[in-house]
Amino acid sequence: MISSLSPQPLIKPNTGTTLSPIPHVQNQRFKLASHVCPSELLSIRKRPGSACAATTQHRRYLLFPAEEEEEEREVKFTSDAPALAEELQRESMPRHVAVIMDGNRRWAHLRGLPVGSGYEAGVKSLKTLVELCCKWGIRVLTVFAFSSDNWFRPEVEVEFLMSLLESGVKEEKESFIRERIRISVIGDTSKLPKRLEELVINVVETTKNNTRFQLIVAVSYSGQYDLVQACQRIAMKVKDGLIEPNDVSESLIEQELETNCTEFPYPDLLIRTSGELRISNFMLWQLAYTELFFSQSLWPDFGEAEFLEALKSFQQRRRHYGK
Numbered sequence: 001m002i003s004s005l006s007p008q009p010l011i012k013p014n015t016g017t018t019l020s021p022i023p024h025v026q027n028q029r030f031k032l033a034s035h036v037c038p039s040e041l042l043s044i045r046k047r048p049g050s051a052c053a054a055t056t057q058h059r060r061y062l063l064f065p066a067e068e069e070e071e072e073r074e075v076k077f078t079s080d081a082p083a084l085a086e087e088l089q090r091e092s093m094p095r096h097v098a099v100i101m102d103g104n105r106r107w108a109h110l111r112g113l114p115v116g117s118g119y120e121a122g123v124k125s126l127k128t129l130v131e132l133c134c135k136w137g138i139r140v141l142t143v144f145a146f147s148s149d150n151w152f153r154p155e156v157e158v159e160f161l162m163s164l165l166e167s168g169v170k171e172e173k174e175s176f177i178r179e180r181i182r183i184s185v186i187g188d189t190s191k192l193p194k195r196l197e198e199l200v201i202n203v204v205e206t207t208k209n210n211t212r213f214q215l216i217v218a219v220s221y222s223g224q225y226d227l228v229q230a231c232q233r234i235a236m237k238v239k240d241g242l243i244e245p246n247d248v249s250e251s252l253i254e255q256e257l258e259t260n261c262t263e264f265p266y267p268d269l270l271i272r273t274s275g276e277l278r279i280s281n282f283m284l285w286q287l288a289y290t291e292l293f294f295s296q297s298l299w300p301d302f303g304e305a306e307f308l309e310a311l312k313s314f315q316q317r318r319r320h321y322g323k
């Protein structure tokens with residue numbers, strides 16, 4: 001056993017020390033991200049709080065205590081015919097729902113868990129939401145998974161979120177294909193680690209003809225980024241003589257926004273969890289007439305009952321788009 005902030009490496013490979021796939025530190029088992037090979041580890045150091053930092057030749061990873069063994073939960077889907085919850089009316093279901101999945105870290109802090117556990121619990125809520133959208137006939141779900149500003153979070157946290165995205169894509173790719181789910185990604189994917197960027201490009205390409213349901217993942221995204229990149233594309237068209245400045249219109253801007261990857265460009269309903277009353281630079285153009293629902297639940301606690309509450313609220317709104 002070592003003192004909790006011991007600076008010296010705990011485990012060194014090639015020194016006869018056997019590394020188990022889930023290393024023990026201070027009698028606690030730690031999870032190793034599935035893409036990290038134990039034999040690549042150079043050191044594992046205890047960090048303040050309950051996490052450990054693991055170093056390979058190329059990168060540093062944050063390890064979190066392994067909870068009791070959990071079955072990896074595959075997304076469960078139902079048949080094509082939507083089975084609507086009794087309280088909902090089919091004719092006024094939103095086609096496109098967007099979600100700001102807020103409150104993962106607070107959820108973890110409240111339980112004395114490391115932030116990574118909050119994000120992992122958040123992924124489970126996302127899987128539930130995808131299942132419910134498929135079950136209730138919602139056609140598009142956009143989720144804010146990582147904002148342009150999130151790059152400024154602590155490096156280990158950013159790495160953890162990147163590894164969650166990577167394992168999410170790898171683990172669910174088969175079910176996306178099987179269940180005819182189209183995956184789209186909006187945001188500046190060139191900023192992602194190369195391996196993740198390639199995975200993303202691959203899953204987007206592989207699923208692009210799926211029409212049952214579309215999951216749009218906003219990564220390295222902000223509404224301002226989206227508007228700036230649309231303006232740049234339009235400016236290039238003007239410069240190349242393809243259009244005149246007077247041709248710039250709402251529909252032209254729409255075409256150049258990253259959300260032109262969907263038939264349903266505007267979310268009908270935006271849900272933000274955790275009680276915060278902001279849209280935090282998310283889909284600034286696209287939310288012009290979107291109905292907003294703010295849930296007090298932290299994202300990892302957002303499940304069927306909470307989604308039902310949001311949808312029932314949406315169905316009571318009268319939408320007249322300012323007319």
Ligand SMILES: CC(C)=CCC/C(C)=C/CC/C(C)=C/COP(=O)(O)OP(=O)(O)O
Binds near residue numbers: 102122
């Ligand atoms: C595979 C895949 C799509 C993964 C997504 C994982 C996930 C739930 C990401 C949410 C990211 C995020 C920065 C949320 C904001 O809440 P916060 O964590 O900052 O919470 P806080 O407001 O309590 O600090």
